[in-house]
Amino acid sequence: MNTQFDIAIIGGGPVGAALALALRGSKLKVCVLEARPASSASNDARALALSYGSRLLLDRLGVWNSLQGISPIRTIHISQKQSFGRAVLHAAEMNVPELGYVLPYPALQDALSRAIAHPSPASGRGAGGEGRGEFHYLSGASVMHLKGEAEQAVITYQQDGVEHTLRTRLSVVADGGKLLAQQYPPEVRDYGQSALITHITCSAPKANTAFERFTPQGPLALLPFQNGYELVWTAPHQAAQDMLVWDDAKFLHELHSHFGDRVGEFLTVGKRTCFPLGLRRAPQQTPMPHTVLLGNAAQTLHPVAGQGFNLGLRDAWELAQEILDATPEALGTEAMLAAYRSRRRTDREAGIRFTDGLVRLFSNDLPLVSAGRAAALTALDCLPFVKRYVAKRMMFGANG
Numbered sequence: 001m002n003t004q005f006d007i008a009i010i011g012g013g014p015v016g017a018a019l020a021l022a023l024r025g026s027k028l029k030v031c032v033l034e035a036r037p038a039s040s041a042s043n044d045a046r047a048l049a050l051s052y053g054s055r056l057l058l059d060r061l062g063v064w065n066s067l068q069g070i071s072p073i074r075t076i077h078i079s080q081k082q083s084f085g086r087a088v089l090h091a092a093e094m095n096v097p098e099l100g101y102v103l104p105y106p107a108l109q110d111a112l113s114r115a116i117a118h119p120s121p122a123s124g125r126g127a128g129g130e131g132r133g134e135f136h137y138l139s140g141a142s143v144m145h146l147k148g149e150a151e152q153a154v155i156t157y158q159q160d161g162v163e164h165t166l167r168t169r170l171s172v173v174a175d176g177g178k179l180l181a182q183q184y185p186p187e188v189r190d191y192g193q194s195a196l197i198t199h200i201t202c203s204a205p206k207a208n209t210a211f212e213r214f215t216p217q218g219p220l221a222l223l224p225f226q227n228g229y230e231l232v233w234t235a236p237h238q239a240a241q242d243m244l245v246w247d248d249a250k251f252l253h254e255l256h257s258h259f260g261d262r263v264g265e266f267l268t269v270g271k272r273t274c275f276p277l278g279l280r281r282a283p284q285q286t287p288m289p290h291t292v293l294l295g296n297a298a299q300t301l302h303p304v305a306g307q308g309f310n311l312g313l314r315d316a317w318e319l320a321q322e323i324l325d326a327t328p329e330a331l332g333t334e335a336m337l338a339a340y341r342s343r344r345r346t347d348r349e350a351g352i353r354f355t356d357g358l359v360r361l362f363s364n365d366l367p368l369v370s371a372g373r374a375a376a377l378t379a380l381d382c383l384p385f386v387k388r389y390v391a392k393r394m395m396f397g398a399n400g
């Protein structure tokens with residue numbers, strides 16, 4: 001394999017893989033380095049809520065129709081514990097068939113990986129000089145070191161115990177946020193919360209309805225999936241650890257007292273997993289030349305409004321357009337990266353502020369704040385233009 005590339009994507013997770021697909025068929029020499037071996041499928045326990053806007057992008061990437069086991073969301077019910085005020089969003093009011101979709105992280109990852117393995121015909125679009133592009137997907141390739149130089153970036157990775165080096169005009173760090181975290185520490189806000197996730201069934205599920213319930217200990221979401229719901233229950237770290245080991249009866253009882261009667265009795269609970277939560281926001285301008293951060297490596301959000309992947313996917317799509325529009329000389333230059341940052345600034349900032357604001361505003365039980373929140377939920381419910389504004393932001397982002 002030639003070791004000189006136009007684009008090297010570090011991390012073939014959902015965001016890195018989406019970028020790779022968007023560049024597929026161009027004249028560029030692209031390489032994806034993914035630490036997970038080809039033989040081991042992702043076993044990530046998360047379920048993801050994809051927005052309608054993400055559906056449109058995944059469709060353009062040729063992935064949407066191959067996604068299996070998706071559950072649509074047509075209604076979102078938002079409420080807060082121990083208070084009046086609630087808002088309900090319906091897809092029909094927003095003139096879309098669905099507000100979003102729920103699917104397991106591994107299902108999305110598998111569909112993206114399958115699409116990468118079965119190339120579409122070369123479109124010949126974009127930078128990268130004469131002739132057809134090249135595309136390499138390296139599984140089990142763990143990047144150990146990245147260095148930006150004047151004309152290129154140099155990547156050192158290990159595969160099958162052997163160390164290799166490659167050079168690239170642009171290195172895209174989509175590794176979830178570890179590789180450069182020590183060198184360029186992100187701004188971190190620890191919410192003091194973990195998310196417990198699991199699958200639950202109940203006696204009166206509401207078809208295609210997602211629930212978001214704000215409680216003083218953190219938000220709780222029920223995302224419709226198959227015969228029940230994917231539960232995302234946030235709580236202070238220690239409380240979440242305790243909830244992991246409750247017996248099923250206690251878990252279902254506590255969930256009921258937290259959530260109420262909207263879906264009847266809770267009947268069964270599946271395997272439980274915990275994720276510590278926080279806001280991690282890398283400096284937008286990476287001081288390392290020929291390098292850009294993407295997806296969770298650029299910003300890791302609280303899952304409260306299901307925005308992380310949706311925002312990362314929009315980042316990947318827009319970065320691909322910037323790359324494809326660049327001349328061969330401009331690829332990976334500071335001018336090109338500045339243009340990308342400026343294109344994404346509004347949506348990124350809005351996504352971070354929206355998610356962070358929700359967590360901080362709703363995770364307390366101050367009486368005055370609680371009354372204000374109740375009024376805000378009622379206003380959201382009663383004012384169609386506010387509802388449309390919020391729903392549009394959640395579906396398409398701030399640039400949509």
Ligand SMILES: Cc1cc2nc3c(=O)[nH]c(=O)nc-3n(C[C@H](O)[C@H](O)[C@H](O)COP(=O)(O)OP(=O)(O)OC[C@H]3O[C@@H](n4cnc5c(N)ncnc54)[C@H](O)[C@@H]3O)c2cc1C
Nearest residue numbers: 011013014015035049143175176295296303306308309310
């Ligand atoms: C509990 C929870 C619920 C969530 N729910 C939602 C939701 O409903 N909707 C939503 O939009 N988002 C949600 N998110 C956020 C979403 O999961 C992330 O935004 C998304 O996974 C980011 O994808 P990524 O590809 O950037 O990073 P990751 O998913 O972290 O993937 C990184 C990839 O890089 C690889 N890698 C790591 N290090 C290296 C290395 N050194 N060399 C090579 N490869 C490497 C990894 O193997 C992995 O494949 C949720 C998050 C959590 C924690």
